[in-house]
Amino acid sequence: MTITIVGIGLIGGSLALSLRGFQTRIIGVDKNQKHAEEAINLGLIDVSLPLKEATKISDLIVLAIPVDAAREILPHILDHINPDSVVVDMGSTKAGICKMVENHKNRRNFVASHPIAGTENSGPSAAFHGLFNEKIAIIAEKEKSADFALLMCEKMYKLLNMKLIYMNPEKHDMHIAYVSHLSHISSFTLGLTVLDIEKDEDQIFNMAGSGFESTVRLAKSSPEMWAPIFEQNATHLSDALGFYIDNLKKFKTIIDNKETKNAHSIMSKANEIRRILS
Amino acid sequence: MTITIVGIGLIGGSLALSLRGFQTRIIGVDKNQKHAEEAINLGLIDVSLPLKEATKISDLIVLAIPVDAAREILPHILDHINPDSVVVDMGSTKAGICKMVENHKNRRNFVASHPIAGTENSGPSAAFHGLFNEKIAIIAEKEKSADFALLMCEKMYKLLNMKLIYMNPEKHDMHIAYVSHLSHISSFTLGLTVLDIEKDEDQIFNMAGSGFESTVRLAKSSPEMWAPIFEQNATHLSDALGFYIDNLKKFKTIIDNKETKNAHSIMSKANEIRRILS
Numbered sequence: 001m002t003i004t005i006v007g008i009g010l011i012g013g014s015l016a017l018s019l020r021g022f023q024t025r026i027i028g029v030d031k032n033q034k035h036a037e038e039a040i041n042l043g044l045i046d047v048s049l050p051l052k053e054a055t056k057i058s059d060l061i062v063l064a065i066p067v068d069a070a071r072e073i074l075p076h077i078l079d080h081i082n083p084d085s086v087v088v089d090m091g092s093t094k095a096g097i098c099k100m101v102e103n104h105k106n107r108r109n110f111v112a113s114h115p116i117a118g119t120e121n122s123g124p125s126a127a128f129h130g131l132f133n134e135k136i137a138i139i140a141e142k143e144k145s146a147d148f149a150l151l152m153c154e155k156m157y158k159l160l161n162m163k164l165i166y167m168n169p170e171k172h173d174m175h176i177a178y179v180s181h182l183s184h185i186s187s188f189t190l191g192l193t194v195l196d197i198e199k200d201e202d203q204i205f206n207m208a209g210s211g212f213e214s215t216v217r218l219a220k221s222s223p224e225m226w227a228p229i230f231e232q233n234a235t236h237l238s239d240a241l242g243f244y245i246d247n248l249k250k251f252k253t254i255i256d257n258k259e260t261k262n263a264h265s266i267m268s269k270a271n272e273i274r275r276i277l278s
Numbered sequence: 279m280t281i282t283i284v285g286i287g288l289i290g291g292s293l294a295l296s297l298r299g300f301q302t303r304i305i306g307v308d309k310n311q312k313h314a315e316e317a318i319n320l321g322l323i324d325v326s327l328p329l330k331e332a333t334k335i336s337d338l339i340v341l342a343i344p345v346d347a348a349r350e351i352l353p354h355i356l357d358h359i360n361p362d363s364v365v366v367d368m369g370s371t372k373a374g375i376c377k378m379v380e381n382h383k384n385r386r387n388f389v390a391s392h393p394i395a396g397t398e399n400s401g402p403s404a405a406f407h408g409l410f411n412e413k414i415a416i417i418a419e420k421e422k423s424a425d426f427a428l429l430m431c432e433k434m435y436k437l438l439n440m441k442l443i444y445m446n447p448e449k450h451d452m453h454i455a456y457v458s459h460l461s462h463i464s465s466f467t468l469g470l471t472v473l474d475i476e477k478d479e480d481q482i483f484n485m486a487g488s489g490f491e492s493t494v495r496l497a498k499s500s501p502e503m504w505a506p507i508f509e510q511n512a513t514h515l516s517d518a519l520g521f522y523i524d525n526l527k528k529f530k531t532i533i534d535n536k537e538t539k540n541a542h543s544i545m546s547k548a549n550e551i552r553r554i555l556s
Contacts, residue, residue, distance in 0.1 A: 210458035
């Protein structure tokens with residue numbers, strides 16, 4: 001079986017690592033020639049080819065690129081895809097890309113998905129075996145995919161040892177905005193704020209052990225990946241961000257007025273998150 | 279050498295574990311009788327005693343309790359401390375407690391410190407060996423401590439394999455507000471907001487893998503510990519929180535207007551945090 005992975009970064013590279021050894025030939029497509037070479041040197045892929053050429057000879061094509069790029073190239077891939085081949089998108093927003101190809105004659109060869117896995121690192125060298133292990137993968141509007149396409153996508157995620165969930169694209173984008181995308185804004189802005197107000201870099205380093213390091217982890221994430229996600233999920237994310245800002249203002253008032261009992265009470269409420277995540 | 283640890287939770291319990299085996303007798307003081315018993319059962323302490331009794335027979339008394347409780351009991355401990363004994367406070371705010379005892383006749387027996395280490399868990403069962411290893415400990419206004427007191431405190435932190443930094447209490451409180459305390463507010467409020475807007479608890483769990491889980495980690499922290507910290511460090515924290523809210527509003531405007539280039543640019547700036555923390 002020949003699999004093309006478009007974008008051999010953290011996600012695509014980790015996928016390649018996990019699929020090797022299952023009688024697969026892995027073709028890498030990356031517009032960044034250095035990344036393509038690095039992916040070969042790291043043993044992530046067997047060969048690097050241009051997209052058109054790879055599309056012709058692949059049973060499965062997986063898009064692991066920024067969501068704006070995925071929307072741009074998916075219609076072209078579907079134009080040229082073999083009748084029995086499948087294209088799977090792994091992006092973090094689903095409504096836009098589904099809308100983009102809803103009337104494409106080969107829509108049925110496409111499966112819209114989102115594996116809920118990642119780190120703050122990017123590029124081929126960030127890839128590792130096990131990134132997807134025991135995580136959740138979402139498949140959006142599965143009814144629009146052909147049975148053979150859906151089966152191939154499900155088989156891939158099961159090989160990665162992922163748990164599958166099915167959802168419509170709009171719901172996916174709302175839930176992921178509320179939980180994941182909001183967390184990224186929270187962390188990026190925490191990083192920005194500390195860089196703004198703490199002029200002594202040494203003190204950032206010194207004080208980092210007390211919670212900052214993990215809370216700011218996502219602020220290290222790739223702008224190339226995240227800027228288009230925020231653009232495509234602007235409406236849901238803006239709603240979530242509005243609530244977050246309102247809650248922070250309330251917390252600030254509590255601190256300014258030294259309403260320590262109220263502070264205690266809202267933190268006890270926030271502690272609920274422990275139960276939900278456990 | 280006899281050491282009393284007041285508060286056998288995450289911090290006090292981990293300290294106890296790290297100091298055992300150095301020819302020490304560890305006395306635990308905890309107003310929570312269940313915690314005291316648990317600490318004995320877990321092998322954290324040799325014996326549990328009332329504070330007054332423990333003070334009389336200890337060479338070193340360490341306060342590992344919420345900052346409001348520490349401020350309350352420190353003067354009483356200093357009233358009764360043996361001339362050659364030392365009391366060390368480990369709280370996360372330093373200006374208030376230093377002010378509280380600045381004119382105490384036995385101020386020189388006291389060392390104000392803050393080990394920059396912790397987790398989101400609390401209680402004796404959260405204690406573990408190695409919590410302090412290779413972390414930073416801050417000692418505040420060391421010039422107000424007697425040489426023998428300072429030496430004993432430094433020796434303790436060196437036994438824990440910590441790196442020592444010296445700072446005045448006001449500076450400490452400002453830096454720690456900007457970096458650590460702000461992170462906690464950011465995370466507590468992220469937890470609150472997601473609980474507010476995401477009505478489907480299953481989706482919080484499902485989506486958590488994509489960054490939320492680590493960003494919200496601190497929202498699991500103990501309100502008993504954090505409410506008094508926020509009260510005592512209200513001024514610096516309110517300043518920091520004001521800047522954070524302003525930056526979030528700017529980010530929201532960028533998202534609302536789909537200014538994707540600007541989003542890219544501020545995230546690239548936030549990425550600087552990677553260099554500083556590495």
